[in-house]
Amino acid sequence: MSTTAKKPRLTTSAMIASIASEGQRVKAAPFGKALVELAQQRADIVGLTADLAKYTDLHLFAQAYPERFFQMGMAEQLLMASAGGMAKEGFIPFATTYAVFGTRRAFDFVHQVIAEENLNVKMCCALPGLTTGYGPSHQATEDIALMRGIPGMTIIDPCDALDTEQAVPQIAAHAGPVYMRLLRGNVPLVLDEYDYTFELGKAKMLRDGKDVLVISSGILTMRALEVAKALESDSVDVGVLHVPTIKPLDTATILAEASRSGRLVVVAENHTAVGGLGEAVATALLTAGVTPPFYQIALPDAFLDAGALPTLHDRYGISTEAMVTAIKGWLG
Amino acid sequence: MNIPSEIGSHTKLAEHAYRIRRYALQMGEVQGQGYVGQALGYADVLAVAYCHAMSYKPSDPEWEGRDRFLLSHGHYAIAFYAALLEAGVIPEDELETYGSDDSRLPMSGMATYTPGMEMSGGSLGQGLPIAVGIALGLRLKGNPAFVYNSMSDGELDEGSTWEAAMGAAHHGLSNLICLVDINNQQADGPSTKVMGFEPLADKWAAFGWHVQRVNGNDLPAVIAAFDTARNLQEARPRVILFDTLMGKGVPFLEAREKNHFIRVDPHEWQQAIEILDQARGAV
Numbered sequence: 001m002s003t004t005a006k007k008p009r010l011t012t013s014a015m016i017a018s019i020a021s022e023g024q025r026v027k028a029a030p031f032g033k034a035l036v037e038l039a040q041q042r043a044d045i046v047g048l049t050a051d052l053a054k055y056t057d058l059h060l061f062a063q064a065y066p067e068r069f070f071q072m073g074m075a076e077q078l079l080m081a082s083a084g085g086m087a088k089e090g091f092i093p094f095a096t097t098y099a100v101f102g103t104r105r106a107f108d109f110v111h112q113v114i115a116e117e118n119l120n121v122k123m124c125c126a127l128p129g130l131t132t133g134y135g136p137s138h139q140a141t142e143d144i145a146l147m148r149g150i151p152g153m154t155i156i157d158p159c160d161a162l163d164t165e166q167a168v169p170q171i172a173a174h175a176g177p178v179y180m181r182l183l184r185g186n187v188p189l190v191l192d193e194y195d196y197t198f199e200l201g202k203a204k205m206l207r208d209g210k211d212v213l214v215i216s217s218g219i220l221t222m223r224a225l226e227v228a229k230a231l232e233s234d235s236v237d238v239g240v241l242h243v244p245t246i247k248p249l250d251t252a253t254i255l256a257e258a259s260r261s262g263r264l265v266v267v268a269e270n271h272t273a274v275g276g277l278g279e280a281v282a283t284a285l286l287t288a289g290v291t292p293p294f295y296q297i298a299l300p301d302a303f304l305d306a307g308a309l310p311t312l313h314d315r316y317g318i319s320t321e322a323m324v325t326a327i328k329g330w331l332g
Numbered sequence: 333m334n335i336p337s338e339i340g341s342h343t344k345l346a347e348h349a350y351r352i353r354r355y356a357l358q359m360g361e362v363q364g365q366g367y368v369g370q371a372l373g374y375a376d377v378l379a380v381a382y383c384h385a386m387s388y389k390p391s392d393p394e395w396e397g398r399d400r401f402l403l404s405h406g407h408y409a410i411a412f413y414a415a416l417l418e419a420g421v422i423p424e425d426e427l428e429t430y431g432s433d434d435s436r437l438p439m440s441g442m443a444t445y446t447p448g449m450e451m452s453g454g455s456l457g458q459g460l461p462i463a464v465g466i467a468l469g470l471r472l473k474g475n476p477a478f479v480y481n482s483m484s485d486g487e488l489d490e491g492s493t494w495e496a497a498m499g500a501a502h503h504g505l506s507n508l509i510c511l512v513d514i515n516n517q518q519a520d521g522p523s524t525k526v527m528g529f530e531p532l533a534d535k536w537a538a539f540g541w542h543v544q545r546v547n548g549n550d551l552p553a554v555i556a557a558f559d560t561a562r563n564l565q566e567a568r569p570r571v572i573l574f575d576t577l578m579g580k581g582v583p584f585l586e587a588r589e590k591n592h593f594i595r596v597d598p599h600e601w602q603q604a605i606e607i608l609d610q611a612r613g614a615v
Contacts, residue, residue, distance in 0.1 A: 046472070070468055073502065075495035078461040082499065085465020088450070089473065093465075109492070112455045113462055117443050 015127075015134045018186050019219055019309065026186040027161035031124060032057030034168035035094060036064045045172065046086055048072055049096045050079040056096035056126045057184045076106040080123070084113035087120045092172050099125035099140030099181060107146060114177045115150045121178075122171050128157070128181035128218065129270030130299055130316065135306035141299050145275025147179045148247055154200070155246040156180040157218035157269075157277075161187040163244055166198035174200055181218060190222045196242070203250035205257065209239030212327060213257055213292075216268040217243045217277050220297070224268055226320040227327065236331065239263070246277055251284045258290050264330055265292045270318060273298035295330050297323055334388050334419065342551040348418055349379035349551070350612045353581050354605060355414035359430035359437075361601035366431070366439065369578035369585060369594035370484075371411035374513050377548050377574050378415040381480065381511070385558040390420035393447040399477050400466055402451045404459020405484040405513070409441040412449070412482075421448040457490025459483050460510060464499050467508040467569075478562065482511045486518040488529045494539070497569075501540025504567040509558075510541075512571060513548065515578045519592045536571045548574025582607050 020026045039045040039061060051074040053059040062069035070086075072079040076097055083093040095102070102125035103110070114121045125143065132138045147153050154174060158164045164183055171178040194206045206221070207228060214224040221242040228238035241257050243250065258265050258281075265285075267278040278296040285291065299316050313319040317326060356371035381401065382388075388398040403412045413430065416422040422437070429435035436446050440454040451462055463481035470477055487493055500508050518526045529535070536543045542564055546553040554574070561570040579585030579594060582604045588594055596604070 068472070070503070072499055073495070075492075075499060077457075077492035078464060078495040078499045081458055081461030081492065081496070082465030082468065085462040085467075086469040087465075088462075089466055089469025089475075091469055091472070108455055109458060109461070112452060113458055116452050 015132050015138055019131050019183065020186055020188045025189045027189045028186055029057040029060055029184065030161035030165040030187050031168060031182055031184060032060035034165040035061045038169050038172055039065050039068065042092070042172065044090060044092050045094065046070065046091045047094050047096070048079055048083050048086070050074055050076045050101065052097050052126070055098075055184065056124065056182055058094070058096045061094075076101045077109050080106040080109035080121070081113045083121045084109070084117070084119045087114070092120050092122065094122045094124055096124045096126070096182065098138060099128045099143045100138055102179075103140060103143040103146045111150055115153055118152055118176050120175060122180065123178065124180045124182045126182040126184045130304060130312055130318065131219070131270070131309070133307050133309055133312060136303045139304055141272045141304060142275065143181070144246055144271050144277070148275060148280070152176055153247060154178045156200070156244055157246055158183060158198070158244055159218060159221040159242060160190040162189060162191040162196070163198050167200070167244070170198065170200045183219070188222055190225065198244060201245045201248060201250060203241055203243040203245070203253040206240045206242050209237040209263075211236050211263060211331070212238040212266060213241060213260070213263045214238060214266045214268055215241045215243060215254060215258070215277070215281055217246060218270045220268040220270050220318060223318065223320050223323055227323045230320065230324050231327065234328070236328075238327070243277060246280065249280050249284060254281055254284055255288050255290055258285055258292055263292060264295065264327070266295045266297060266327060266330070268297040268318070268323065271298060272301055274301050293330070295326070297326060334382070334386060334390070342555060345379050345383055345551050345555065348383040349375045350581075350608065352379055352411070352414040352418050354608055355417045355427060356410050357601060357605050357608065358427055359410050359413065360596065362428055363431040363439070364598060366410040367407050367593065368410060368596060370408055370513070370515065371414060372582060372585065373515050373576035373578045373580045374408065374411050374548070375414070375580070376551055376554055377511060377513065377576070378411060379418070380551070380554045380558050382415045382419040384555060385562060386480070387477065388419070393421055396475065397477060400450050400479040402459040402463050402479065402481045403441045403449065403453050404451070404481055404487060405456065406441040406453025408482070408484070409437070409439060412441060413437050413446070416446070416448045422446070456484070456487045457492040459487075460493050460496035461499070463508055463510070464496050464503070464505065467500070467505040468503060470507055471505070476507070478507050478509055480509050480511060483513070485512060485514040485516065485523045485529065486526070488512070488532070489527045497536065497539040497541065500569040505569045506564070506567050508569040509561045510569065510571040512573045514573055514575045517578060517590055517592050521591070532573055536573070540568055542566060542568055542570045543573065544571070545573040545575070548576035549580050581611065
């Protein structure tokens with residue numbers, strides 16, 4: 001059958017889909033710009049990628065500092081090991097690829113070459129969690145679980161452009177390996193509306209609330225703030241504790257906030273429910289004997305579908321609407 | 333400080349190789365085990381590396397000007413410690429701690445344990461990609477040192493080896509020298525049966541490398557190969573493929589049924605050392 005009738009445009013399952021909602025304020029390439037700025041001050045910054053400079057915003061660094069940029073081809077084992085080699089020579093390598101390849105593909109090289117010797121490599125990996133509609137090949141839903149298992153690994157899950165650009169100099173200044181989930185392209189700008197600065201290792205209260213405490217990281221902090229606004233009209237008071245550093249976890253702040261009585265605690269993360277922030281917080285709470293009503297918003301322990309991001313975020317419970325519904329249900 | 337010597341005295345180097353073999357057997361006796369077959373087979377290459385080719389300061393293993401030597405095949409630690417003992421990086425009395433609790437000489441090489449150990453090997457196929465990063469780093473710093481990656485033929489099975497082979501050639505790393513010990517033994521049998529790698533020289537050449545293949549137990553040939561690799565005026569990485577004989581220098585071990593891990597009975601360690609000593613006397 002053939003037809004000339006124009007079909008309605010369908011939602012996209014493209015690999016690169018912006019996580020910004022329509023009309024949202026954004027900043028372009030916050031990681032790449034911050035790295036260029038840092039490299040002006042620090043001659044020891046080098047950049048490496050595995051055929052994904054353009055798609056990790058590292059092309060800006062490559063253009064500004066071609067002599068300090070190293071293309072490793074589509075070879076992630078080489079990427080991580082050679083970054084380790086450059087760190088041994090005193091450089092601070094920023095190695096970029098997609099999160100699936102940086103963690104799953106290159107895991108033993110991250111573990112043995114970089115982490116076991118506590119080398120100063122900063123792995124900045126794009127498409128974290130469910131931020132692409134391309135299906136499991138590109139959806140890094142377990143990257144944090146993998147990285148959390150590595151001793152000495154620092155793990156950063158930024159919320160937005162502000163978090164990202166402020167994290168870059170701080171992870172460079174930190175001695176040791178860092179895995180940072182990378183938001184690239186037009187990245188939402190959210191946290192400038194709050195009295196907030198990124199501090200490595202610190203969880204920060206973005207807004208207080210007496211009914212619900214959402215403990216979140218990454219783009220689910222952005223969602224949590226939207227949820228909090230949405231629930232204001234239902235007279236539900238939602239506090240949001242943003243935890244951009246997943247490891248080491250700011251247990252003191254988490255315990256202090258979760259100990260306040262009368263609040264549901266909801267941990268929200270753009271990651272499988274297995275081995276991420278939710279389990280880390282649960283362990284911290286139980287170990288300290290703090291036992292508020294506890295719920296988890298996370299991706300299911302499953303291989304996720306391909307599709308458009310809004311569809312998938314609804315399907316798997318991490319859209320603002322789905323989160324509002326879930327929290328209302330838990331409040332009864 | 334050891335500086336490269338252009339006048340290769342293979343008589344002098346034969347003495348170094350003998351001592352490396354002897355240290356390895358002494359360490360093997362401490363634990364009653366160890367990859368001593370590989371150590372005996374590779375001793376000539378290590379002697380030339382540490383007593384002829386490389387620049388380093390025994391008292392300052394992290395000296396910035398040193399040539400870097402990566403032991404990718406971490407299970408060759410016993411051979412490598414023997415070379416470090418011979419080079420004066422590790423004191424001789426430490427030999428008896430080999431493989432013991434809290435020793436700086438664990439049975440598989442680890443960078444954080446041992447002076448002069450540049451990487452934690454053992455997860456095979458990692459040395460060459462690390463060497464690529466070190467070579468890039470040295471070049472960026474304007475440091476003229478070489479980086480040597482020492483690996484086993486089994487590591488030719490690892491995809492990362494070939495990722496790095498492509499990367500090194502792409503970046504024109506003339507300061508990178510890869511040493512491959514070809515003894516044709518892997519955990520499950522002869523390398524040629526586990527996963528055939530021939531024609532090996534052609535493979536490296538096709539990947540853009542300068543290639544030499546020599547008898548790794550022929551000292552003059554080994555010396556010449558190192559000298560050629562170091563002095564070559566070409567903007568590409570260099571590999572030397574060494575065909576070696578496991579157990580070399582101790583005929584009853586040379587003749588023993590070959591496998592990855594040569595069995596040595598308790599009474600045989602001293603016997604092997606005596607044979608080595610007698611052969612040296614004959615020279």
